[in-house]
Amino acid sequence: MINTAPPEKTSHYLERIAQEAGFIDQTIRDLLEFSRPAAAEDQVFAADDAVDEALRMLSFHKMMKHIEVKRTSPQKSPLIKGGKKEITQAVMNIALNAAQAMKGRGTLDVSTGIESAAALIKIRDTGPGVKPENLKRIFDPFFTTRGDGVGLGLSITYKIIERHNGLIQVLSPPGSGAEFDILLPLAPPEQPENERANSGS
Ligand SMILES: Nc1ncnc2c1ncn2[C@@H]1O[C@H](COP(=O)(O)OP(=O)(O)OP(=O)(O)O)[C@@H](O)[C@H]1O
Ligand SMILES: [Mg+2]
Incomplete structure (x- = not known):
């Protein structure tokens, strides 16, 4: 495409190549890291930033x-703690599955908020949903119903959420698409500087 494209399109194609190379790089990293615990990236970040980065x-x-x-987001995004890249990856895996289940046409509802004192990320699609007999298996490594699937996306996602002490669940009522809910513990509130000095421990 670069060979035949007019020069003004070249940078667009190069950007796409860089993005796709990024996907490949991430997938290989995920494979290599699948069985060993991730280097504990530990930062406090807004759940919405990870979600928006994944969608971008x-x-x-x-x-x-x-x-x-x-996209529905709260006025003030819940803060969570851990690896921002990992949470971004988890959301990407779920959203890409949704797009694939919808065969590239439909609506993806992505909302964030706080529920039961946890950060909630909700990803809902208008695809065919998950068959009841498959609900228990979709998080298993190498379970796939897609011809060109490997079956690793959701097992990696599950591990990431588990490492963050979170929960992931799927809801798929007959005839209304699939919904994936991620719950993550809120980051403990920052202690003001003067209280920290007086806390005595
Ligand atoms: N939104 C969804 N709607 C319907 N089925 C889904 C959805 N998300 C996941 N699934 C089912 O779960 C299976 C496992 O998903 P997972 O992401 O682990 O693997 P994959 O998408 O098949 O392959 P890979 O992610 O490795 O390319 C899918 O093959 C599909 O059957
Ligand atoms: Mg997948």
Whole structure:
């Protein structure tokens, strides 16, 4: 495409190549790291930043071209603690699955908020949903119903959420798409400087 494209398109294609190379790089890293615990990246970040970054990265993916993304976020994003890149990856895996289940056409509802004193990330699609007999197996490594799937996306996602002391669940009522809910512990509130000095421990 670069060979035949007009010069003004070249940088666009190069950007796409860099993005896709990033995907490949991440996938290989995930494979290599699958069985060993991740180097504990430990930062406090807004759940919404990870979600928005995941949607931004995915927006370059061809599966997303005709997907309508509806994004609902709270005024103040819940803060969580851990690896921002990992949470971004988890959201990407779920959202890409949703786009694939919808065969590239449908609506992806992504909302964030606080529920039961935890950060909640909700990703809902308008695809065919998960068959009841598969619900128990979709988080297993190498379980796939897609011809070109490896079956690692959700098992990696599960591990990431587990490492963050979170929960992930899937809801798929017959006839209304699939919904993946991620619950993550809120980061403990920052102690003001003067209280920290007086806390005595
Ligand atoms: N949103 C969804 N709607 C319907 N089925 C889903 C959805 N998300 C996941 N699944 C089912 O769960 C299976 C496992 O998903 P997972 O992401 O682990 O693997 P994959 O997408 O098949 O392959 P990979 O992610 O490795 O490319 C899928 O093959 C599909 O059957
Ligand atoms: Mg997948």
